[in-house]
Amino acid sequence: MALTEFDLIHQFFSDMGASDHVLLGVGDDAAIIDTTDGWVLHVSTDTLTEGVHFLPDCAAPDIAYRAVMTAASDLAAMGAAPRAMVLAISLPEPDTTWLEAFCTGLRDASADARLPLVGGDTTRGPLVITVTVMGETPAGQCLLRSGAAPGDRLCVSGTLGDAAAGLSLLQGELVASDPANAAFLTARFLRPTARIGLGESLRMSATAAIDISDGLIADSTHLARKSGVALHIDHRQLPRSTAFCAVVEPSQQLHYLLSGGDDYELLFTLPQSTALPEGCTEIGRVMAGSGVSCDGMPTGKGYDHFGHR
Secondary structure: OOOOHHHHHHHHOOOOOOOOOEEEOEOEOOOEEOOOOOEEEEEEEEEEEEOOOEOOOOOHHHHHHHHHHHHHHHHHHHOOEEEEEEEEEEEOOOOHHHHHHHHHHHHHHHHHHOOOEEEEEEEEOOOEEEEEEEEEEEOOOOOOOOOOOOOOEEEEEOOOOHHHHHHHHHOOOOOOOOHHHHHHHHHHHHOOOOOHHHHHHOOOOOOEEEEOOOOHHHHHHHHHHHHOOEEEEOHHHOOOOHHHHHHOOHHHHHHHHHHOOOOOOEEEEEOOOOOOOOOEEEEEEEEOOOEEEOOOOOOOOOOOOOOOO
8 A cells, every 4th residue: 555645754754853852743733842041043954856966876874864964064054053853855756665764864864963853744756855954052152154354264174075075986987996985985975974063162262154065165255255354275274084185186186175065064264362173174364355265276166056066
């Protein structure tokens, strides 16, 4: 017997909503989320489409994990504490085997991002996953793209270029002689990590922040424009993983580092007097003016959903 929409929701998605902040989850007309006195709510939505944001042969658990983390990264960029998420999914067919695998990745991401699933929608159509996330910050303490000031340091978490290199490996554009390097880089694309803890810790110290989804140059440009400043990037300071350096030729590395995207690291600005968080790197500075420069190096334009890299 074919699954109805309500059968599908009950069987696969109704048990992921447990949280101290969830008063009512999946199963009614709307969820009820308890909010914190003196805090404000942040809401963000991301959509992943087959063939655009993930490859057609991508494993179901990885699709689910990536969908949650790309949305959760927006909360990290705001310094928001995660509270809940809703999922809307369009499926060509209600394939129970695929859905069971999908929910494995969904549960993993829900736990890792601290985002209980409290509702959503299912429908028939091309494979499209939309995740809406909700989080909170104390009033007046959220991170914004605006606020960077001349003299601030430009900083980034983690390493850059890994996810783009991982995608190139999956597409056969790069080859890794060491399976461990291939596994590391492809995991950085398939299973990104939203830097939620770092975002929360930066609330009272960073002057501006954004997550790197479309590439360092593209997202730096957003931050510079919103803050009304110029950003100078020192390409020699861009953090690179051992696996990235082993797989990507030196002549190609700058392209991946500046324009690759999909790393979901945090790019943020700090006053000179503020200590750099562990695991982060100072990559440049904030100056008066406008735009983004990188030591005269070609910068590319990053990812555009309606264009090309």
